[in-house]
Amino acid sequence: MTMNTAAMTGIDLKALITELADTIAAHADELTALDRAIGDGDHGLNMKRGFEAVRAETAALAEKPLPEALKAIGTKLVMTVGGASGPLFGTLFMTLGKELPAEPDRAELAAALAKSIDAVAARGKSQAGQKTMLDVLYPVQCAVAEGKSADEVAAAADAAAEATKPMKAIRGRASFLGDRSIGHMDPGARSAALITRAIAETLEPSA
Amino acid sequence: MKNVGIVIVSHSPKIAEGTADMVRQMVGEEVPLAWCGGNPDGGLGTQVGAIMEAIEKAWSEAGVAILVDLGGAETNSEMAVEMIGEPRASRIVICNAPIVEGAVMAATEASGGASLKEVVATAHELAPA
Numbered sequence: 470m471t472m473n474t475a476a477m478t479g480i481d482l483k484a485l486i487t488e489l490a491d492t493i494a495a496h497a498d499e500l501t502a503l504d505r506a507i508g509d510g511d512h513g514l515n516m517k518r519g520f521e522a523v524r525a526e527t528a529a530l531a532e533k534p535l536p537e538a539l540k541a542i543g544t545k546l547v548m549t550v551g552g553a554s555g556p557l558f559g560t561l562f563m564t565l566g567k568e569l570p571a572e573p574d575r576a577e578l579a580a581a582l583a584k585s586i587d588a589v590a591a592r593g594k595s596q597a598g599q600k601t602m603l604d605v606l607y608p609v610q611c612a613v614a615e616g617k618s619a620d621e622v623a624a625a626a627d628a629a630a631e632a633t634k635p636m637k638a639i640r641g642r643a644s645f646l647g648d649r650s651i652g653h654m655d656p657g658a659r660s661a662a663l664i665t666r667a668i669a670e671t672l673e674p675s676a
Numbered sequence: 677m678k679n680v681g682i683v684i685v686s687h688s689p690k691i692a693e694g695t696a697d698m699v700r701q702m703v704g705e706e707v708p709l710a711w712c713g714g715n716p717d718g719g720l721g722t723q724v725g726a727i728m729e730a731i732e733k734a735w736s737e738a739g740v741a742i743l744v745d746l747g748g749a750e751t752n753s754e755m756a757v758e759m760i761g762e763p764r765a766s767r768i769v770i771c772n773a774p775i776v777e778g779a780v781m782a783a784t785e786a787s788g789g790a791s792l793k794e795v796v797a798t799a800h801e802l803a804p805a
Contacts, residue, residue, distance in 0.1 A: 509687075511715070511719065511720070511721060514717075514719075515715070515721065518717065547724050547755055547759075548723070548724055548725050549716060551715030551716050551719075551722065551723050552715070552721050552722070552748045552752075553747055553748035553751040553752065555723075555724060555752065555755070556724065556751045556752055556754070556755035557751070559755070560755075592751065592754070592755070593751065640747075641747055642746065642747060642748075
């Protein structure tokens with residue numbers, strides 16, 4: 470089954486925010502453990518702090534049109550995460566908000582995602598293949614552009630996160646470890662996959 | 677204040693404050709100075725909002741030089757500068773220099789009335805090749 474190619478009308482923002490915050494909260498310990506292996510061990514806590522701050526404003530956010538809500542979510546993440554992930558994931562949501570129309574179709578979503586991921590790459594001065602969230606986001610954008618179903622997009626994200634294990638970190642704290650970063654999944658990539666699945670689950674709930 | 681301001685951003689509030697103490701010892705009150713460090717829960721980290729406040733506190737019409745420790749401090753500082761926006765943003769520079777030496781040297785340069793460009797160049801001389 471492919472995702473509705475017509476306008477994605479009536480995205481339930483309350484459900485989306487709840488799913489995002491629940492997903493991050495449920496995996497916070499896992500993310501922190503991944504970060505402890507190759508980073509500074511605060512990724513799970515930071516992401517949880519950010520998404521709980523977003524959750525606290527669900528009512529106000531759900532009133533806004535989709536683009537405005539996404540911008541506000543991004544700004545909230547920037548201000549509350551307390552690590553480099555704040556500006557990185559914040560830029561992703563803020564740029565999506567800037568680029569998406571109120572009722573985007575599939576092509577508009579793919580185009581907005583491409584611009585948003587480029588903005589994240591610029592913010593992090595990074596590119597694909599450096600063991601970062603970008604290694605999940607680029608394949609996700611491809612899957613969306615190819616018209617894959619929400620579940621297929623989420624599966625592509627999971628596989629892409631898994632594929633960061635053999636990579637050597639070039640950017641971020643993990644790069645200090647050099648070859649020792651090899652063999653561990655990148656926590657930012659894992660977060661990007663979790664966020665993708667939460668969004669997919671909201672757009673197209675599995676039976 | 678016409679001298680360039682200095683902002684110190686560390687993951688650790690102790691390092692940021694200690695570095696600021698060393699800067700004060702060198703330049704007294706001649707240079708606008710502010711520091712920030714730590715995440716909202718009091719742990720290690722950096723926050724965009726706190727960096728924006730520090731820039732505000734150390735603001736000088738001559739500009740502000742920011743000294744950072746590790747990656748997240750730099751990314752969050754870049755975000756803070758972008759959120760402050762123009763006309764101030766183009767008069768704020770994040771230095772590529774070790775935080776303690778960079779802050780002390782940059783502030784010393786600034787205390788003599790040097791331009792933002794000169795202050796930043798002094799800090800950059802300390803960057804590893």
